[in-house]
Amino acid sequence: MEFANEPIFQWLAQFAYQPYMVYAGLVGMMLLSAFGLPLPEEVTLISVGILAFMGAHPDHFPPPYPGAPVVNVHTAAFVAFLAVFLSDVLIYTIGKVFGRKLLYHPRVHKMFPPHLMKRVEEWTHKYGAYACGIFRFTPGIRFPGHLACGMLHFPVWKFLVIDGLAAAISVPTQIYLLAHFGEPILNKLRQFKLVVFGLIALLLVYFVVKKIREKMIQRKKMA
DSSP: OGGGGSHHHHHHHGGGGOHHHHHHHHHHHHHHHHTTOSSOHHHHHHHHHHHHHHHTOTTTSOOSSTTOOOOOHHHHHHHHHHHHHHHHHHHHHHHHHHGGGGGGSHHHHTTOOHHHHHHHHHHHHHHGGGHHHHHHTOTTSHHHHHHHHHHTTOOHHHHHHHHHHHHHHHHHHHHHHHHHSHHHHHHHHHHTHHHHHHHHHHHHHHHHHHHHHHHHHHHHHHO
16 A cells, blocks of 8 residues: 555544544534535545544554554444434424424524525425435535425424435445545545645635625625
8 A cells, every 4th residue: 555654644544543532523523514514424424434444454554552442444334324314313303393483593594595495395395205315315405405304394204214224325335435445545545636635625615605605695685
């Protein structure tokens, strides 16, 4: 593994031997992503998968001391699934308990631009309860989608089954893929790291500009 000596991977490898901090961070990030954090949860899942890969290869990423605990791929996959699923259920419950009056709350209203709510309404009317699963596979619309499922009082058991199946398919899979096929992926990342980091920077700029633009539009409407 030629990339193992890269400074950035050596720095990252230290977290492969801090499993409890990684699991706690995983739960926190999944919860924040469920509530609309403008950082796709896929970024967190991929990062944890890479740490599990590093922990499984101590010959290339040596532990700080013999017998150091390591990020386990099975534990990480289970924690990720549980965190994502329970976060989705929490959002659904909030929508069901507080209903549409949530949309009129100033802070919540900012998170629901008209074009986003239009798409949510179209999907829920078109697909019914199956929209729960579609929202799970759609970054950027998960939070308002799951909230809408609660507002529309979709049956609890349908939400649990459909969203649970969608989460079981999408969440652990990403961690397992990175943990088992990390070498070719990290090799590509090493080769194109400038391009990858450039794209990440552009995405961050895009999200910041988008938020500023939305705030300016809202201020104009209120003026």
